[in-house]
Amino acid sequence: MDSATHEPGGVNLKTAVDRGEAPSLMSPIPNTTPHRIDVGPAVLSATSPHGLISPRFGSQFGRLPTLSHDLTQPGQAHLRCHQVAGQSAVTTAFATSPLKLLTPRPRGKSVWACLASFGGGLLAGDETSLDIELGHDARCFLGTQASTKIYRNPARRPCSFRLRANVNEDAILVLAPDAVQCFAGSSFNQRQEILLHPSAGLVLLDWCSSGRVARGERWAFNRYSSRIEISDPTPKRLFLDSLVLDPEHGAVDSPMRLGRFNCMALLLFLGPALRAHAQALRREFKDRPVARRNALVFSASRIRDGALLRVAGESFEHVAREIRACLAFLPELLGDDPFERKW
DSSP states (O other): OOOOOOOTTOOOHHHHHHTTOOOOTTOOOOTTSOOEEEETTEEEEOOOTTSSOOOOOOGGGTTSOOOOOOTTSTTEEEEEEEEETTEEEEEEEEEOTTEEEEEEEOEESSEEEEEEETTSEEOTTOEEEEEEEEOTTOEEEEEESSOEEEOOOTTOOOOEEEEEEEEOTTOEEEEOOOOEEEOTTOEEEEEEEEEEOTTOEEEEEEEEEOSOGGGTOSSOOSEEEEEEEEEOSSOOEEEEEEEEEOGGGSOTTSTTTTTTOOEEEEEEEESGGGHHHHHHHHHHHHSOOOOTTOSEEEEEEEETTEEEEEEEESSHHHHHHHHHHHTTTHHHHHSSOTTTTTO
16 A cells, blocks of 8 residues: 655545555654544544554544554554445554454455464464444454464463454444464463444354364363453443353363363344344244254344354364354345355
């Protein structure tokens, strides 16, 4: 992406995107002169102690607080999407090592982004975060290149990932990463905080596997924790889920805990745009029988106007097939199938 000098009068990003020449948001500017880049109803402010453009939402999106990032810190990423000329478009995307943020589809009916890392996973001491902001009516799919590997951490140094998302009016966010795979002796803490407008939609997939089963590693990590918190702008909590797997509480692979299962997943639908799909999901699992010692067990429940599905399987493949079937409606929602060449 070519850089552009931002004159005081501003740059019309809509025209630049149409030409495929969207200006870089990393161009240096004087600290003493405020600049603006007009992007339809959104306004990107260009004041920063580092002389870099510091984006913020304009008044139309001011109902949800924006997120800040320190570009000097490792393991930070930020993704911002808005409607530009009637299509969803990436207006900000950056990441610092060890994270990588790829945007294979930066514009269209939906934006597609992919979170990756330079090492293929997270090492001991990696503390990473991703901030996402979706403007009015924008759509975004966020996935990963492959499973997130959590490497061994005998010293139990902090290793974590934090996601914060603001989803504005009529926007739709699909968070569908691959499963987290914790190696033996690893530790990992994940936290996802989402601010969801009442008219916005959310699809969220959170899952993990037992590790490198072929190497004899089953739930052999030191500790795994995952917390999901979703609120509306008031802020009223809409959903809270917290999971901790720690051998100090008892063997994770014991029959009274995860036993024979090697993968478990949580799939959440929320918002008016997902209401029909949530109802279909609940009907599907309500009428499905569960046999004794089945390779796959599940539970579907209603969450406000959405649905929550929990799945546990004896193999990753069993769970992945079930999740893929539950997300079969995504091509209609996003304009294409993000899993067509993946699972």
